[in-house]
Amino acid sequence: xxxxxxxxxxxxxxxxxxxxxxxxxxxxxxxxxxxxxxxxxxxxxxxxxxxxxxxxxxxxxxxxxxxxxxxxxxxxxxxxxxxxxxxxxxxxxxxxxxxxxxxxxxxxxxxxxxxxxxxxxxxxxxxxxxxxxxxxxxxxxxxxxxxxxxxxxxxxxxxxxxxxxxxxxxxxxxxxxxxxxxxxxxxxxxxxxxxxxxxxxxxxxxxxxxxxxxxxxxxxxxxxxxxxxxxxxxxxxxxxxxxxxxxxxxxxxxxxxxxxxxxxxxxxxxxxxxxxxxxxxxxxxxxxxxxxxxxxxxxxxxxxxxxxxxxxxxxxxxxxxxxxxxxxxxxxxxxxxxxxxxxxxxxxxxxxxxxxxxxxxxxxxxxxxxxxxxxxxxxxxxxxxxxxxxxxxxxxxxxxxxxxxxxxxxxxxxxxxxxxx
Amino acid sequence: xxxxxxxxxxxxxxxxxxxxxxxxxxxxxxxxxxxxxxxxxxxxxxxxxxxxxxxxxxxxxxxxxxxxxxxxxxxxxxxxxxxxxxxxxxxxxxxxxxxxxxxxxxxxxxxxxxxxxxxxxxxxxxxxxxxxxxxxxxxxxxxxxxxxxxxxxxxxxxxxxxxxxxxxxxxxxxxxxxxxxxxxxxxxxxxxxxxxxxxxxxxxxxxxxxxxxxxxxxxxxxxxxxxxxxxxxxxxxxxxxxxxxxxxxxxxxxxxxxxxxxxxxxxxxxxxxxxxxxxxxxxxxxx
Numbered sequence: 001x002x003x004x005x006x007x008x009x010x011x012x013x014x015x016x017x018x019x020x021x022x023x024x025x026x027x028x029x030x031x032x033x034x035x036x037x038x039x040x041x042x043x044x045x046x047x048x049x050x051x052x053x054x055x056x057x058x059x060x061x062x063x064x065x066x067x068x069x070x071x072x073x074x075x076x077x078x079x080x081x082x083x084x085x086x087x088x089x090x091x092x093x094x095x096x097x098x099x100x101x102x103x104x105x106x107x108x109x110x111x112x113x114x115x116x117x118x119x120x121x122x123x124x125x126x127x128x129x130x131x132x133x134x135x136x137x138x139x140x141x142x143x144x145x146x147x148x149x150x151x152x153x154x155x156x157x158x159x160x161x162x163x164x165x166x167x168x169x170x171x172x173x174x175x176x177x178x179x180x181x182x183x184x185x186x187x188x189x190x191x192x193x194x195x196x197x198x199x200x201x202x203x204x205x206x207x208x209x210x211x212x213x214x215x216x217x218x219x220x221x222x223x224x225x226x227x228x229x230x231x232x233x234x235x236x237x238x239x240x241x242x243x244x245x246x247x248x249x250x251x252x253x254x255x256x257x258x259x260x261x262x263x264x265x266x267x268x269x270x271x272x273x274x275x276x277x278x279x280x281x282x283x284x285x286x287x288x289x290x291x292x293x294x295x296x297x298x299x300x301x302x303x304x305x306x307x308x309x310x311x312x313x314x315x316x317x318x319x320x321x322x323x324x325x326x327x328x329x330x331x332x333x334x335x336x337x338x339x340x341x342x343x344x345x346x347x348x349x350x351x352x353x354x355x356x357x358x359x360x361x362x363x364x365x366x367x368x369x370x371x372x373x374x375x376x377x378x379x380x381x382x383x384x385x386x387x388x389x390x391x392x393x394x395x396x397x398x399x400x401x402x403x404x405x406x407x408x409x410x411x412x413x414x415x416x417x418x419x420x421x
Numbered sequence: 422x423x424x425x426x427x428x429x430x431x432x433x434x435x436x437x438x439x440x441x442x443x444x445x446x447x448x449x450x451x452x453x454x455x456x457x458x459x460x461x462x463x464x465x466x467x468x469x470x471x472x473x474x475x476x477x478x479x480x481x482x483x484x485x486x487x488x489x490x491x492x493x494x495x496x497x498x499x500x501x502x503x504x505x506x507x508x509x510x511x512x513x514x515x516x517x518x519x520x521x522x523x524x525x526x527x528x529x530x531x532x533x534x535x536x537x538x539x540x541x542x543x544x545x546x547x548x549x550x551x552x553x554x555x556x557x558x559x560x561x562x563x564x565x566x567x568x569x570x571x572x573x574x575x576x577x578x579x580x581x582x583x584x585x586x587x588x589x590x591x592x593x594x595x596x597x598x599x600x601x602x603x604x605x606x607x608x609x610x611x612x613x614x615x616x617x618x619x620x621x622x623x624x625x626x627x628x629x630x631x632x633x634x635x636x637x638x639x640x641x642x643x644x645x646x647x648x649x650x651x652x653x654x655x656x657x658x659x660x661x662x663x664x665x666x667x668x669x670x671x672x673x674x675x676x677x678x679x680x681x682x683x684x685x686x687x688x689x690x691x692x693x694x695x696x697x698x699x700x701x702x703x704x705x706x707x708x
Contacts, residue, residue, distance in 0.1 A: 011431075019706060098435055098542040101702045107435040115541070122541045124462065138455035139543050 007110075009191060009222045010073040010096070015105035017066040017091050017246075065091040067246040068105070073191075078213065078223045080237030080254060082230070082261055087243040089226050093117060093193055096224065111190025111221075114140050116180055118195070125169035129160065129179060132168050136183045150186045157212070158182035159205065178205055185212045192216050193224045210236055229369070230258050230398045262300050262397045269393040279314065280388045285323060287376060288312040288355070290391045295364075303414060304399035306364045309374065309392065313356040321348040324379040327360055329372055337372065337412040365416035368409060369398045444694060449544050459551035464558060478559045479566045482518050486511035489637055499638040504670060505580050511567050512669040513636045513662045516595075519560040520602045520658060521627045526552045527606025528623060531614055531704060538704060545701035546694075549610060553603045560595075567669065584671035591668045597679065598661050601686040608693035611700040634658045639666075657682035 066088045073079055081089045094100045095107060097115040122139040123132045133154055137147040147154075155161055158178045160171075168176065184192065194213065213236060217223050227233050233240060233254060240257040242250040250257045271291035279286040289312040296305045309327065325342040340360055374392040378385040449456075468475055486507055493499040494506025501509055527549040531538070534548050574580040613619045631637075633656045640663050643650045653659055660678040667674035 095435065098433070099539065100706055101435060102437055104437055107433075108431040109433040109435075110431055113433065113542075118540050122537060135455075135458050138452070138458050139537075139541055141452060141543070142454075143451075144454045 006074040006076065008072040009075050009077075009110050010224075011106075011108040012069055012071050013106045013108075015066055015069045015092075015095065015102045015107060016064065017088075017095060017100075018103040019063045019065055020061060065246055066095075066102070069243075069246075069248055071241060071248065071251060073222055073224065075222060076217055076220050077239055078217045078225060078237045080233035080240040081224065081226045081243060082228075082233055082240055082258065083243035083249075086245075088246040089243055090117075090195065091246075092243070093195055093224070093226060096191075096193055109191060112141065112187070113191045113193065114184050114187045114189035115193035116184045116195065117193070123168050123176060123180070126167055128167055129164040129171070130155075132179065133183055136180065137187065140184065140187050140189075142187055154182045154186050157185065157208070174205075181209050181212075185209070185216070189216070189221065191222045191224070195226050196228060230262065234258055262302070263298060272391055273312075276314075281314075281378070281386055284315075284317045284380070285351075285378065285385070286314045286316065287378075287388055287391070288314050290374075290376065290388075292374070292392050292394055300397065301394050302397045302399040303367055303369055304364050307362045307367075307394075309360045309362070311358045311360075311376065313351075313358060315351045315353050315356055317353070318351050318380075319353075321350055322380055323351055323385075324348075325358060326377040326379065328375040328377060330375070331368075331370065331372060331412045335412060337367070366413055367396045368411050368414035369396050371395050438699070444546075444698070445544070449546065449550075452544055452547055455543060456547050456551055456554075459547060460555045460558075463551055463555035467555065467559070475562065478562055482511060482515045482563050483566065483570070485518070486514045489514065493637045499642065501639050501641075504672075505574055508567075508571055508574060508580065508582070508670060509639075509666070510637070511570065512666045515560065515563045515567055516598060516662060516665045517631060517634070517636050517658070518563070519556060520598055521631070522559070523553050523556045523599065523602035524606045524609065524627060525623065526556060527603060528609035528613055528620070530606075531610045531701065535704075538701075545704075546607075546697070549603060549607050549697075553599055553606070557595075557599065564591075571669075582671065584669065587671070588668055590674070591665065594661060594664050594668065594679075597683060597686060598658075600690060601657060601661070601682065604686060604690040604693040606693075607697040608689060611693070611696040614700055614704055630656060630658065635662050635666075654681075657685040 069088075069092065081092065083089050091100075093115065094117070095102050096109070097113065097117060099117075122136045124135055127135060130151075133151065134144065134147055138144070155164060158175075158181075160175050160178055163171065163175065168179075171179070181194075184194075192213065210232070213223050213225065223236075225233065225236060237254045239252065240250075240254040241248055242257050242261050250260055270293075271289070273289040274280065274287070276286075276288075279288050281287055289310075291310050292301075293299075293308045293310065294301050294305055295308065296302060301307065311325070315323075327340045329337045329339070331337050342358065342360075372394055373390045376388040376391050378387070467478075489510040490500070490506035494510065500506040530548040530552055531545075538545065571580075571582040575582040609619065609623055613623075633653055635653070640650075640653065640659065643653060660682050664674060664676075664679060666672070
């Protein structure tokens with residue numbers, strides 16, 4: 001692992017990338033005046049973009065996607081790039097793939113670079129699978145004779161021999177990825193850049209891909225791999241770089257970087273506390289606070305551990321049993337993962353006047369990895385009393401896996417069900 | 422340690438700006454297979470779209486020439502005496518169609534290939550090169566059609582067409598014209614990424630250029646030294662078209678007139694490459 005003895009293959013020096021933000025905010029004089037008026041009254045500018053944490057990345061009409069990255073990658077490294085959406089991972093890959101130039105700084109690379117950034121990149125829908133192998137190979141800089149000599153291996157690796165003479169527009173996404181990866185892996189690249197495209201393939205093909213990435217690296221070549229799946233980064237990469245808001249947050253051996261990364265999860269979203277004056281609710285009942293707590297010792301939210309959602313209620317005037325609470329859990333794609341109903345679960349009972357505590361426990365191995373948001377619905381007499389939208393939001397992280405699947409696991413939930421054999 | 426690092430030979434250096442003269446010809450050569458595939462793709466697109474296919478490629482200049490021959494040749498008596506109007510017009514219409522097609526098609530290459538370019542790297546200059554080459558195929562077919570028609574005139578005894586081996590001199594002329602059209606095309610391609618409405622202006626500009634060139638009249642018809650003559654000679658295609666006519670019809674050719682279009686091409690090529698190379702790199706950020 002001592003990298004100093006090996007020559008660097010990639011050298012990134014103080015690379016910055018700036019994007020111009022579209023003219024969406026102040027396209028009209030009236031908007032501009034509204035901003036000024038708000039400023040005079042000491043109010044928040046109505047045209048400020050939401051998301052204050054990004055303010056250091058945003059300067060005027062520009063957005064700094066990368067803010068001064070410097071690192072070196074050495075021969076035989078398998079480097080994992082991790083970080084949240086918008087951290088700059090994709091931008092960095094685009095720069096390395098020479099799709100877009102940096103705003104400042106220099107990237108130096110040695111050898112042939114091949115990158116697999118998107119599904120079906122460089123495929124022509126009207127051409128057949130076989131013809132597309134030649135087209136895709138040529139785009140990656142392969143000579144015709146070179147492809148000829150590797151055609152059989154590429155076709156065998158893709159596992160879609162029978163569809164080679166079908167136009168690629170009839171292919172499924174999975175088949176396109178198989179073909180795309182097969183070509184990229186047989187290109188003998190000195191540097192192989194793989195974005196999270198493999199997430200769509202099936203387990204067996206993913207294992208093949210991970211295996212061939214390992215082969216590329218053990219042949220003294222270099223792999224850069226981006227994934228949201230910590231399990232696959234952990235299993236594949238010797239080194240990881242954590243990008244955060246366009247800068248390197250941590251760079252080192254995979255294990256500690258992932259541990260640090262998992263520990264950090266915006267804590268403010270995991271708890272909300274209101275004052276008596278602004279607590280959501282009615283004169284009958286109010287929600288005073290809500291928090292999500294992991295039963296893991298270090299507090300990280302991983303799918304192998306349970307999560308307790310604690311609600312603090314202030315019962316002001318309800319003297320009967322007619323109060324129901326529902327927790328509506330949505331996924332990152334805004335579909336409802338499930339709804340849990342208090343009355344359905346434990347029936348009804350009297351609510352003492354004053355503060356009440358209600359806890360709902362999400363068992364281990366129910367949620368999938370990814371983001372979740374929880375809304376709280378209060379019901380009286382079978383009707384909506386009030387709704388607190390997105391009271392909680394948290395990211396679930398991957399834990400260790402037993403099987404062969406190391407990529408994104410599809411689904412709103414991922415319950416561990418009972419299997420019998 | 423640092424000394425050792427500096428010895429490393431880097432193959433790829435990515436920097437914010439790239440001087441235009443750092444045109445990597447070796448890289449273009451390495452990608453010649455992709456160029457071939459792109460030419461093939463362009464040809465398929467041209468020939469699959471139309472019902473008549475390749476026939477249309479020949480019909481277009483023939484019909485245009487017939488129209489010009491009737492309107493300007495027979496009615497307005499603009500063609501040279503002693504030469505059949507049909508041949509007189511076709512000798513200039515064929516290169517003109519090539520010239521205007523190359524400009525129009527290459528100027529669209531960045532926009533047409535936008536999705537591909539925002540996802541993978543390849544030398545961007547390949548796209549306009551492929552377009553120019555595939556348009557050249559149509560041009561050569563049309564040139565053959567011209568020769569065929571000229572032979573018909575000869576055999577029927579209506580015109581003693583016999584240019585001989587001297588006609589091979591059209592090859593350097595074709596090269597010059599291709600380079601000129603390619604240069605203007607990439608210049609416009611680079612500019613259209615910023616100013617999309619330039620496309621409409623371009624169609625008008627090309628048409629204007631045609632009336633400013635001796636496509637529909639012989640240059641000798643315009644009085645030497647007159648303002649109109651000077652304006653027409655300002656058009657770099659004027660000398661090129663006159664050259665085509667001389668070589669294809671077998672009349673006297675004045676090579677010295679090509680000095681101006683050659684110089685013009687060199688300047689536009691440099692300018693076009695400079696701006697194209699500048700724009701293509703950050704192009705995927707704009708779309």
